[in-house]
Amino acid sequence: MFKKSFLIISIVMIMILSAFVTGCVDKQNAGDAAAKTLIYGRGADSISLDPAQVTDGESLKVTRQIFDTLVQYKEHNTEVIPALAEKWEQSEDGKTWTFYLRKGVKFHDGTDFNADAVVYNFNRWMDPKHPEHKGGEFPYYAYMFGGYLGDDGHVIKAVTAVDAHTVKFELNFTSGPFLNNLAMPPFAIASPTAVKADPVEFNQNPVGTGAFKIAENGWKKNDAITLIKNDNFWQKGFPLMDKLIYKSIPDNAARFTALQAGDIDMMDGMNPDDSKTVKQNDALALHIRPGMNIAYLAFNTEKKPFDNPKVRQALNMAVNKQGIINSFYANMAEPAINPMPNVLWGYNDSVIDYEYNIEKAKQLLAEAGHPNGFEVEFYAMQDPRPYMPNGKKVAEYMQQDFAKIGVKTKIVSYDWQTYKDRVGKGEHQMALFGWIGDNGDPDNFLYVLLDKDNTRTPDAGNISFYRSEPLHSILIEAQRSTDQSARSALYEKAQDIIKKDAPWIPLVHATVPEAARSDVKGWRPHPTGSEPLYNVSISK
Known part of the structure; x- marks a missing residue:
């Protein structure tokens, strides 16, 4: 019954x-x-x-x-294996990669997948002057390859077809995460014929392999x-x-x-x-989806009062992360200390989190010139995300703690597309957001989400608009190294800088x-x- x-x-x-x-x-x-x-x-x-x-x-x-990439990840981790490319090799100086493509592969429109198609796609993404560099801002390309053709930090020098089934990538400098980046879904190969027909409407009528x-x-x-x-x-x-x-x-x-x-x-x-x-x-x-993710509250450091590190540190001290986990994650999460999860190499175990301490938070706010707190808009997503099943409820929980230190928040919410658009343009004062790691490399968290290069609007990856020259130097050095041990040490230094400057409140790493x-x-x-x-x- x-x-x-x-x-x-x-x-x-x-x-x-x-x-x-x-x-x-x-x-x-x-x-x-x-x-x-x-x-x-x-x-x-x-x-x-x-x-x-x-x-x-x-x-x-x-x-x-719908699409395939040149290389892909293994079924259960981010180890790179063949996909549209059957094999590849790297030059001794690390600056040239050659990929040998599968033969007989067709796009959905019946046209051939070949080296020319690979060259076309990369040129479309990287070159702002390309006739089909349309339909959007190609944000992930800039995140992962240091901008676009002509930018000082751009990783890729040229992509050329050696023959119908061999393609060569020449780099301006070595890149530790290069191969892992190529396996990311944004770098899937589209039909040139379909893109040329209408590069804007292609987003409604995708054609891959x-x-x-x-x-x-x-x-x-x-x-x-x-x-x-x-x-x-x-x-x-x-x-x-x-x-x-x-x-x-x-x-x-x-x-x-x-x-x-x-x-x-x-x-x-x-x-x-x-x-x-x-x-x-x-x-x-x-x-259970493994928790290679981070949920965080980003402060827009271009807007007062979040241009003051003491204000950001004070709010870090006012958040009860374990209480959030108990209330909204059924304990299927762990408090986040750093901007990347500890399942990644390069994680800094020695970083100590800000303690949950309302009195110390009040003291810091007073030192920052806000003894009575302030009022602020608090962006919270209304759609569930893997790293945050209920953003509005989490915001309401945090709202109560912020009120204890005199910070009065007005929660603002939008549908997911509008929300992403607004934070990508920097319209928020502070906003709940999150990230799911794309490739298993620390660069995909620290550089994409917190480097000054990725404050470009309208699709900023760094939605705190935090700019630190010391951090930038470390992240670029790590990115251009191919020695994982050396890169790991650099990423640990980067996490020390980020914790001190507090552009975020790292909230949780969720088990999904x-x-x-x-x-x-x-x-x-x-x-x-x-x-x-x-x-x-x-x-x-």
Whole structure:
């Protein structure tokens, strides 16, 4: 009787929530054979499907299915293995990389993948004067390769086709993270023919070499993205599903209810407390995504009073991180001390966190000239993120602690795309944000998120707009070294500087629970936040 009542309640809840959210998916209408359709529930829609133009995980988890990179990561870590390139070699001076490409690979539009296509993509991204350098700001390229062609710190000197299936990268200087960077989804290879047809609208009509391609009229904004099988995928026998649907259901509870009812097959953005329910339900399976992430509160150091380090340090002392973990993460997180997780090499274990001490925080504020505190807008995301399942509730919790030191906050929230746009332009005073590591290299956290190079708007990676010359010198030296031991020592020094200057409050590193129907096979969540789903199936 209990199970039947629960089922009725679940169905009613879904019907009600669908009127306000996005509704349920009728699996009978999702494809010719329901068993060949996989439905992935998530908290927000993609921003763009041109991977070179985005930094958000909701976009990249979809483009990861449509496109391929030259190299890729292993299934369970960030070790680099072949993809569109079968093998590669590096020159003795470390400045030239040669990649030998797979033969017979086709883009979804039937055109050939070859060395010219690789050259075209990199030139489009790196050269602001390229005729198809359009459709966005290509932010990740600048983050990972030191800007664009002509910038002093630009890593890549030239990309040339040696022959139809060999491509050469010449670098201006050695780059420790270069190979790992190439495996990142933003550097996937697109069809030159499709991009040239309309470089702006390409983000709606992506064409890659991946296991899935976008269906005709396959993107219904804020609802669903439908991908269909690529019958000519270069990995023979894959994908195992005919159709892959990404369904946007912003409310975590509604998404979990849809999973329990069988309207979706897998989901992310689960409330941590719901992991107990998953474990007790034989029809469901709990999946844990390794916590290569950081949730943080960024202070816009270009705006008063956050131009004063003492103010930033005071607010660090006013946050009860363990209380946040207990209240919103079901203890599936650990307090963050540094801007990178301790699962990465180069982590500085000797850095001591600011203590949670309201009286000392008040004293520091007084020393900074704010004995009675101040008023400030506090940006908090309304959509769930893997590193922060409920940003508004976390903000409200922190709001109470800040009030204890006289800092009155007005919480401001927007949909995910608007939120990213506004913080990327620096419109905030302070903002909750987070990051999921892309490549397993400390450079991807410290340089991308805190170096002065990445304060470029409108897509700043460093949303604290923190500029430190000593930090910059260390991060560039580390980036241009190929000795991991030397790089590790430099990153440890960098973390000392960051802790003292306090451009952030590092909050937590989350262990991310996700769930699927128990008949979903082959899904293994990757530390980077996105994984290919060509080998995932439903056994019914």
